[in-house]
Amino acid sequence: MYGYGSAPRHLLSEDRQEYERILDDVLRSAPERPELAGVGQWLYPELLRPMVLNATALITVAAASEYQHYVKIRNELRHPAPSTPSSFHEPGSTEPGTGTMGLVASMGEASETTGAGVGAVAAVLTPVLTGMASAIFLLVGYLLKMVDPDPGIAKTIVTTGWVFGAVTAAAILAAVVGLLLTALRNPPALDAGPYDDLDLTKEVARAKDAWHDALVERGIMPFLRDALAPDSTSPDFGGPE
Structure with missing residues (x-):
């Protein structure tokens, strides 16, 4: 008891x-x-x-x-329960195809990363460079138009400046569209742990x-x-x- x-x-x-x-x-x-x-x-x-x-x-x-x-x-x-660990192979592993597949995957990831980096740099620099060129050409062109007599090249320079301005606007629009498409293709991953x-x-x-x-x-x-x-x-x- x-x-x-x-x-x-x-x-x-x-x-x-x-x-x-x-x-x-x-x-x-x-x-x-x-x-x-x-x-x-x-x-x-x-x-x-x-x-x-x-x-x-x-x-x-x-x-x-x-x-x-x-x-x-x-x-x-x-x-x-611990999550399933990813497969790990020793450097001397003889499993067929493991080393080759890993090398291909690594090269693919590296190329994708490099491509993404170059694209991002181009998307940022293009509007900046074309915008600067547009401003310079327009400034020089309109200054030349103020000279008496008006040199014939002034009109060409102004036209070139407006062309660079149009390219700048197009580059900005393309960058925005690219960012939106990237966001749609890669939505933020939801962590299922807390749920x-x-x-x-x-x-x-x-x-x-x-x-x-x-x-x-x-x-x-x-x-x-x-x-x-x-x-x-x-x-x-x-x-x-």
Whole structure:
């Protein structure tokens, strides 16, 4: 027999206090439960509590499956399974095709990175250079137009300046379109970790509630009903055989 006031011994230590809290909630709400109307009449909570704690091994069996599921899900949340490590081959690995495929992939990635870098530089520099050229040609052309007599080359220089201005506008538009297309092709990756953790946290909460309900409805309540039965000399717990 367990000593009076002892905590549940077969539960994990972190769940013993929770078990006693559930018991205290049931005893506290006993006046509101018709089936526990005898609490306070011929048996007081102070006497029932150690009786229930003494019968912990029998009471918790009624909710054993729910408790095992709760502990399992809780452990999964606390100690998530490590992600599958990427394959690693030693320098001397003889697996066919591994070295060749790795070299091709590396070269492809390098070429893509180089191409992307050159494209980005060109997209940035083209509007700047053509804009500067446009400003210079227009300035020189209009200054020459102010000279009397007007040299014939001034008109050509001004026209060239406007051409460079049009190229600048087109380059800016192309850069904007390129950025939009790049953003559409490469949307930001969503990290699934927090959502998985959130779902697992909800699952733990549901498993905990299921254990609480089973513990109360199939364990504590039947024991208290038997203990409060007027013709019973000792509680006859109706748990699973």
